[in-house]
Structures are given as structure tokens and as C-alpha cells.
Amino acid sequence: MASAFEKLVKFISYKQSPRKKGVGRVAKVGSSQGSPMSISKIQHTGSPSPLPLQGSIYADQFPPYMLPYIENFTNVHGDGNCGLRAVALAIYGNADEWLRVRNDLLVG
Structure with missing residues (x-):
């Protein structure tokens, strides 16, 4: 797995x-x-x-x-999810996709 x-x-x-x-x-x-x-x-x-x-x-x-x-x-919004926002910006081109990154990591 x-x-x-x-x-x-x-x-x-x-x-x-x-x-x-x-x-x-x-x-x-x-x-x-x-x-x-x-x-x-x-x-x-x-x-x-x-x-x-x-x-x-x-x-x-x-x-x-x-x-x-x-x-x-890019200085992402520092709300406790800034690491996820930085990854979302790098992968999806949009820092607001941070929840998608979080779900990808949790569901995986």
C-alpha cells in the first residue's frame, strides 16, 4: 500500500x-x-x-x-495552514487549494 x-x-x-x-x-x-x-x-x-x-x-x-x-x-497567508498553502500553490497554482492538499494527504 x-x-x-x-x-x-x-x-x-x-x-x-x-x-x-x-x-x-x-x-x-x-x-x-x-x-x-x-x-x-x-x-x-x-x-x-x-x-x-x-x-x-x-x-x-x-x-x-x-x-x-x-x-x-509568494508570502502565503499565515493562518496555521501556511505549509499546506505553500504546497497547494506549488502543486495547483493556487494557495486557496490548501484543503485539497490536506485531504489528499489524509485520504491517501
């Missing part, structure tokens, strides 16, 4: 945008290699995109070497 996490992993397919630059990781969901998720390194050329956090109060929350690779950030 698959765990809730394993079921959630099946919903997720991380792909890097061709516009992203720098070394990144791409997680491929599939069972062809014996595990539900395999990770491979991708090398991109060019300079990183402009800093979206430049001048932001959040810029000092990240190590300086990570800043060039951050394309976007």
Missing part, C-alpha cells in the same frame, strides 16, 4: 523551464528505475535571471548564493 507521500509524488512532475539558467535538479516521476522518483542534474548556460527579491525584506532570509536562482516568491 502506497503512503500518502508516495501518492502525492505521483501528482507532481517538476520540470524546469527552458528559461531557467544555472545548474538545477529535475525530478522525474516514474517507476522505470525502481523508485517512484529519480533526480538528474541539468546544466544550463547563460547568466541567471534578474533578482526578484532585490530590495525585498525577504532577501536576507536566503543564502546569497541562492538569490540569483529564485524566480518568484
Whole structure:
């Protein structure tokens, strides 16, 4: 029987945008290699995109070497469900889908 996490992993397919630059990781969901998720390194050329956090109060929350690779950030509503809201935003593109993420984890 698959765990809730394993079921959630099946919903997720991380792909890097061709516009992203720098070394990144791409997680491929599939069972062809014996595990539900395999990770491979991708090398991109060019300079990183402009800093979206430049001048932001959040810029000092990240190590300086990570800043060039951050394309976007969202401050989700902090109501005790902020972790679920962050996952919902990453998976479904809408932080208000947090209850759907919670149900996916509980029903799994």
C-alpha cells in the first residue's frame, strides 16, 4: 500500500523551464528505475535571471548564493495552514487549494 507521500509524488512532475539558467535538479516521476522518483542534474548556460527579491525584506532570509536562482516568491497567508498553502500553490497554482492538499494527504 502506497503512503500518502508516495501518492502525492505521483501528482507532481517538476520540470524546469527552458528559461531557467544555472545548474538545477529535475525530478522525474516514474517507476522505470525502481523508485517512484529519480533526480538528474541539468546544466544550463547563460547568466541567471534578474533578482526578484532585490530590495525585498525577504532577501536576507536566503543564502546569497541562492538569490540569483529564485524566480518568484509568494508570502502565503499565515493562518496555521501556511505549509499546506505553500504546497497547494506549488502543486495547483493556487494557495486557496490548501484543503485539497490536506485531504489528499489524509485520504491517501
